[in-house]
Amino acid sequence: MQKLSTCLWFNGRAEEAMNFYTSVFKDSKKGKVSRYGDGGPMPKGTVLVASFELLGHEFMALNGGPQFAFSPAISFVVNCETQEEVDEFWEKLSAGGE
Numbered sequence: 707m708q709k710l711s712t713c714l715w716f717n718g719r720a721e722e723a724m725n726f727y728t729s730v731f732k733d734s735k736k737g738k739v740s741r742y743g744d745g746g747p748m749p750k751g752t753v754l755v756a757s758f759e760l761l762g763h764e765f766m767a768l769n770g771g772p773q774f775a776f777s778p779a780i781s782f783v784v785n786c787e788t789q790e791e792v793d794e795f796w797e798k799l800s801a802g803g804e
Contacts, residue, residue, distance in 0.1 A: 711757075711764040715774050720767035721753040730798045731760045747771055 716723055721739070728734040737757030742748045748769055756767045761784075786792045 708764050711766050713766040713768055715768050715770045717772045717775070718748065718752065718769055720756050720769040723767045724753075724756040724758045724765075727760055727765070728758050730795065733762070734758065734760045737764070742769075 714720075714723065724736060724739075728736055735758065737759065739756045740754045742750055742752045742754050744750055746752075746754070748754075748771070753767070753769055755769075758765050758767070784795055786795065
């Protein structure tokens with residue numbers, strides 16, 4: 707386990723984000739998933755925190771609620787060796803984007 711992990715804040719879409727990002731990067735894996743139980747601020751079974759790894763870096767996706775919106779304040783910097791690799795990530799990460 708690394709000492710410092712990036713935590714991404716979501717309003718109900720943490721599991722979707724984990725599944726998406728781990729589908730984009732070949733060297734990735736899903737980690738532990740904790741879910742809300744009875745009496746939580748989100749429906750029972752909704753992901754509270756999901757951990758995942760992308761290219762050796764650990765991330766956490768938190769369904770923290772609507773207090774803070776996910777924003778472009780966090781960036782992924784992916785070092786690519788070829789334009790083909792850049793194009794592949796661009797296509798996958800921008801698919802369906804706004």
